[in-house]
Amino acid sequence: MTVSDSSVRIVLLYPDLLGTYGDSGNATILAKRVALHDISAEVVLVHSDETVTAEGDIYLLGGGEDGPQNYARDLLSKEPNFARAIDKGALVFAVCAGFQILGDSYVDARGEIQSGLGVVDAKTRRIKGDRAVGELLGESLLPISQRLLSGFENHGSGTTLFGRSQPISRTLRGVGNDYDAHVDGALQGNVLCTYMHGPALARNYALADYLLEKAVGLKPLEGDWLTELQMKLLSERIESLS
């Protein structure tokens, strides 16, 4: 694992454990968008038998099944570099199972309550209804150019926010954090979480740029062909729900 100093370092945590739902695409998207600014980007893959670097600018966590989720929590809780990076202000973007382990607690497949990493003021229990599977559309609560956030959710647990965490969108279609929450995700300092797969940043270009601005101060991209293509994808997804 080589890390040079001039480039933006995107650390993809445990793709072998939390890589079931295509969320590693978020790393591909962020790296390419950095490159479009003529700045070099580096995706650092950290597998479950490797040590986490403290020198990342962005840390990504994806969705995964219950067993690997507990294992990823075990590994991260013993990883001083991850806590150190968060203290230094690195940005964390976590999806689904990744979101759940960053909270105070969550439930696993056997219904046992597991303690989380306590990075985000959120707790996760069995969802209050059927497993949430389908398109998720929300009105953005973030200061970004995109009014609507769109993704695909697939989770059997529901998350309640408290304390300093704020949701990232108000749910218009689908479930989001839970049936009675009517919101999706969490934002707390430099940690942003969501239940959106797709992967989330494939449709939500402005969310990708928001993460890059928060992490390394890059301004949102405008008028490039990839953003244009993503705008088409986003509007096609929104229209499909109307």
Next chain:
Amino acid sequence: MTILFEDGSDVKLVRKLRTAVAVFVARAISKLITHFGIGQGGTLPGRVLLALEPNALSVLSQGVISVVVSGTNGKTTTTAMISDLLSRYEIYTNDTGANMDFGVAFALARAQRVPGSHQLRFGVFEVDEAYLPAVAATVNPKVVVLLNLSRDQLDRNSEVRMIAKRWRDLFGKQSKLKVVANCDDPLVVYAAMGSSDPIYVSSGGGWHLDATSCPICESKVIFSDCDWGCSVCDFRRPNPSYSLDQGGGVVRDHESLGELNLLIPGRFNLGNALLAIAATSELARLSGVPFNPEEALRRLQSFEGSGGRYSIYSLGRPDGVKVRTMLAKNPAGWNALIDTVLEDPIADRLVMALNANVADGKDTSWIWDVHFERLSNRYKRIVVLGDRKFDLAVRLGYADIDPMPVSGSQLDALQNLECSPNTTISYIGNYTAFYDLRKDLLR
């Protein structure tokens, strides 16, 4: 109506009669469906059959010597290969792709038995991974072929490890079943180890992302070129009875059986062929019929694929441009077909299509697990079709390939695509996209 039960089977008379009525109704429905061209006529009749007589599968499979093929990718092709190798016998097969219990039941019901025939009857069935335990318990196959296991349709399937576990339990319970399994896939080997004496075939495996941790002790599984093993416990790749040598020759227990050449492309199809040979050989041995491996290899040389997979179709274009249609449903399948396209020196035009209907899985996130980046040296532009063409377009864009989304019918897009004369377009589509196009091509 044919007399169905002449083999002295021990099924109760009432059940036989109810089954006979159910078969009659199901066949009639199938005829109507085929007559009005509203489907291939396997799903609805099969469901009606089992609704009218829930034991129909058990009744109809009496006296049929069966082989069942399951796994994430390659079921239809491998099943068709085995049918081909057994074609001198009376065969029942679900070649319409209906691969749940009702599909197998209707495959048995639709065949009209030759009256007075005392030929051996063979059943060659592809079975959905989740349905394998139930179908195997009812049909009592002599041989089960296990291809591979990887992520597929996550919006409705549970994790693949759960499936491997259920298979393993099944083989523990049905000890007489002969398992023919791909030794290059750790999850398949884990399942096959539930049986007492499986036959291992090295049929290849390029997709490791679902087997990175050991199914026995959860430690890391280490993969090298064509070997794998757990880093902690003694779970490792078993030695295969069947494998391919470097020159494409089939080796069985250190003895060369001859060369394997296929008309259809794809390294994974060589693996499917190897499994088909091993399974047919076992089935023949267990049912006391002769099997000649040289003859089998010769027969497979002219195998043309099944259900339009790898078929070449005319597009009716004056410039003679044709299309080769290929089906891939999940990341392992797409990655394998990308290898195939890159190995093909004449595949100069590539078209891809993506839908997200229920049969495809509603979540398209998995396309980010496909390594489209590998295509970027050869293809600067790729035409994308289907309901979810923009998902593909964004994915390809991030792989440094210029996507060209085309709306409207897929056939129109192929007919109007700019190509050099007399070339063949390579088309890769997922399930419903592929069948939409095929329907138009056959019209």
